[in-house]
Structure formats: C-alpha cells, structure tokens
Amino acid sequence: MSKQNKFLLLIFIILFVVIVTVGFVVARVFFGVSLANISGIKNNTGESEEIVRSPIHEKETYSGPDENVEYFIDDNGNYVPDYETVEENEYDPALFYAENDRVYYDSPSAQYGIDVSSHQEDIDWEAVAADGIDYAILRAAYRGYGQGTLGEDSYFRQNAEGALAAGLDIGAYVFSQAITVEEAIEEAEYILSVVADYDLEYPIVFDWEPIPYDTARTDNITNQQLTEFADAFCTRIEEAGYKAAVYFNVSQGYMEYDLECISQYEVWLADYDELSDFYYDFDMWQYSCEGQVNGVTGPCDMNISFKNYAA
Numbered sequence: 562m563s564k565q566n567k568f569l570l571l572i573f574i575i576l577f578v579v580i581v582t583v584g585f586v587v588a589r590v591f592f593g594v595s596l597a598n599i600s601g602i603k604n605n606t607g608e609s610e611e612i613v614r615s616p617i618h619e620k621e622t623y624s625g626p627d628e629n630v631e632y633f634i635d636d637n638g639n640y641v642p643d644y645e646t647v648e649e650n651e652y653d654p655a656l657f658y659a660e661n662d663r664v665y666y667d668s669p670s671a672q673y674g675i676d677v678s679s680h681q682e683d684i685d686w687e688a689v690a691a692d693g694i695d696y697a698i699l700r701a702a703y704r705g706y707g708q709g710t711l712g713e714d715s716y717f718r719q720n721a722e723g724a725l726a727a728g729l730d731i732g733a734y735v736f737s738q739a740i741t742v743e744e745a746i747e748e749a750e751y752i753l754s755v756v757a758d759y760d761l762e763y764p765i766v767f768d769w770e771p772i773p774y775d776t777a778r779t780d781n782i783t784n785q786q787l788t789e790f791a792d793a794f795c796t797r798i799e800e801a802g803y804k805a806a807v808y809f810n811v812s813q814g815y816m817e818y819d820l821e822c823i824s825q826y827e828v829w830l831a832d833y834d835e836l837s838d839f840y841y842d843f844d845m846w847q848y849s850c851e852g853q854v855n856g857v858t859g860p861c862d863m864n865i866s867f868k869n870y871a872a
Contacts, residue, residue, distance in 0.1 A: 575793075594624075617825045639815060641840050647820045648842040652867065653730060659835050662819075664848050672696055672866040676734070676847065678703075679716040681857055686723035688856030696730040696763055697868065698829075701755045703736035704748060706777040711748065713755050722757045730871045732763025734808065737790070738779050739769065745790035749797035762871040764806035764827045767794040795826045804870065808847075811839055829864075842869055 583751045629861040643856060652824050667669070673693060678700035687696070699721055717733070728840040735752045747769070754856040756758060761854055772779065782790075790853060795805035806827035809818060814830065820841055830843035845866045852863035 575805040601621045603782060620682040620770035621870070629777040635838070635840060637838065639811070641809065641815055642820070643819050644824075644841070647705075647824045650837075650839055650842055652657055654836055657836050662849075662853065664835055664865060666865055666867065670866070670869050670872070672730075672869050674698060674864040674866060675852065675854055675857070676700070676864060677716075677857065678718060678736075679714050680858065681861055682716065683858075684720060684723060685749070685808040685856035686727035687723075688718075688730065689854055690727040694729065694854060696871075698732045698734055698763060698766065698864070700736060700749065701754045704738040704744070706738045706772045706775070709740070709744070711739060711777055719753060721756075725760065730808075731759065732761055732804075732870075733763055735794075737767055737794070738772075738777065739790045739794075740778055740782060740786075742789055742793045746797050749794045753798070753801050753803075760789045761803060763866070764804035764829075765798045766806040766808050766827075766829055767791050768808040784817050784819065787817055788822050790851040791818065791826075793825050795823065798836070799826075802812060806844070811837075814839060814841070830872045 610812060625780065631645055632640045634729050652666070658665055658667065661674070672695040675689070675697040676698035677693055697720070699717055701717045702711065702713055704711045721731055721733075733752060733756050735748045737745065737748055739748055748767075750792075767790070769779075771777075791807045795807065799806035804827055806829050807818070807823055808829040808831065810831040814820065814828075827845070827849070828841075828843040829845040829847065830837060830839055831840055831847040833847075833849055834846070837843075837848070845864055845868075847862050847864045849863040851860045854861055854863075
C-alpha cells in the first residue's frame with residue numbers, strides 16, 4: 562500500500578472514531594441514558610433481559626414550589642420533584658383492566674364513581690346506580706374567576722338528595738379561584754354550610770384550576786401560594802370532622818403544588834388514560850372526562866376510588 566493510501570486510511574479511521582465518540586456523548590447529554598439502555602440491558606448470554614422500570618435517569622435541580630428542589634425525569638419525560646417523605650404510587654398495573662370504555666381495578670376496596678355539577682343538569686340517579694356507579698363527587702360551590710364571587714351550585718341539593726336516595730355515597734367539591742389564604746378559608750366555611758344537611762362519606766375537595774382561555778384574577782398565583790391555599794382549606798375541613806382532599810392533574814401535581822406540604826390530605830388525581838403512571842400516591846383517580854353513564858345526559862367524568870370511604 563502506498564504511503565498516500567496509508568495516510569488516507571489513517572485519516573478515515575480517526576474521523577470514524579471521532580464521529581462515534583461524539584454520537585455517544587450527545588446521547589448521554591440529551592437522553593440521560595447510556596446506549597446500552599436504549600435497546601435493553603444485556604446479560605452474559607447476549608439476550609435482552611426484562612428492564613425494571615426506574616424513572617430516575619439523571620438528577621438535576623429546578624426552581625419549583627420550594628426553590629432548588631431536586632427532580633428526576635420519568636419514563637414519559639416528565640420532570641418529577643424528588644420528595645423523600647411523600648408515598649409513592651404502588652398500585653399494581655396488572656390489576657387494572659378496561660371494559661366497555663371504563664377502567665377497573667381488581668381490588669375489593671375499589672369503588673367506581675362520577676363527578677357532576679350543574680352542567681349535567683337533571684340526573685336520573687336510580688339509573689346511575691343501576692349502571693354500576695357506587696359514589697358521586699358533587700360540585701357544591703364555586704368562585705368566579707373574574708369578580709371572585711362565591712356561590713352554591715344550583716343543582717347540588719337536588720343531586721345530593723337524588724344520589725343518597727338511590728343508595729350512592731357522596732362527597733363534594735368547591736371549584737376554587739382563591740387568591741388569598743383568607744379566601745381559601747372562606748371557601749371552606751362556605752362549602753361546610755352548603756353540605757351541612759347531608760351525610761358525606763367521601764371527602765370535601767379543594768379543586769383550584771387555572772383559567773387558560775381568559776384573563777383571570779388568579780393568573781399570577783405562585784406555587785407556594787397555591788399550596789398554602791390548599792393547606793388552609795383542608796385544615797378547616799378536617800377541623801369540622803370531614804375528610805379533606807386536593808384535586809389536581811399531573812402537571813399541577815408535579816409543578817405547582819408542594820406535595821410534601823399537603824401529603825396528609827387525600828389526593829384526587831386527574832389523568833386521562835387507561836393507566837396512570839403518576840409517581841406519587843393518590844386515593845381517587847379521574848381517568849376520563851368523556852364517560853357515558855345511564856341517567857346522565859352527555860359525557861361526565863369517570864373515577865375510581867381505591868378506598869371505600871363508606872366502609
């Protein structure tokens with residue numbers, strides 16, 4: 562081989578090594594995993610073993626409800642705050658199954674419910690009960706996002722009486738738009754007065770949601786404030802002898818609430834899928850907003866409670 566050809570071969574080898582090395586580094590930096598983990602972990606025989614789910618890819622820090630909180634990236638690319646004192650989700654994925662557009666959990670304590678408000682108008686609760694529904698979470702109160710006016714859901718009493726007469730257990734929620742701790746406590750006092758005449762087995766829930774489609778008085782609420790509102794509301798509810806819960810979706814749970822500060826309360830998670838992989842524990846799961854239930858006109862929210870609160 563001529564000297565020129567040897568030189569060209571050497572250059573080619575060097576370039577090849579550089580390209581492979583750079584590609585490996587890029588994979589580590591951007592994906593946080595080694596190349597071996599992309600295709601599975603190899604054993605000594607060269608066969609691919611079952612990969613044990615481990616959501617921790619690479620620890621970093623971010624500015625969250627408590628600044629400089631460590632987080633990890635889960636299997637779906639979500640940034641998850643790494644809490645040491647919050648219980649993890651230990652529900653067995655093998656026990657979930659779907660049937661007729663509903664999700665079930667194979668456990669004696671699992672209960673199946675809906676949540677409704679005045680939006681559903683008149684409901685035939687006997688038909689609801691006959692369609693396999695065990696409980697209902699009813700909107701009892703709401704605060705407007707513009708002026709902040711607090712009011713009672715116009716169908717709450719009708720729904721409460723109908724559901725109880727049909728043999729369902731009930732809970733209640735307030736659609737909160739609190740902007741101060743004082744307003745959160747006011748909402749708690751208000752819903753306590755609304756539900757006072759009814760037997761609630763399920764929790765009273767703090768449901769604070771952002772308003773993405775309009776300008777709202779809540780637009781500039783911080784994560785710390787929101788956590789304080791939920792804590793103040795739930796504290797007052799439990800002082801009155803009821804179970805208190807906080808409702809949130811996956812994004813709120815990870816990025817807007819400090820779960821360590823509200824972990825003593827029940828959690829009602831909204832995650833629309835056949836299986837929720839929310840990392841931390843939750844007690845009730847709203848898995849769909851498009852459920853069809855006999856006795857309810859139009860779609861309604863579908864839920865599983867992993868506890869039988871009436872037991």
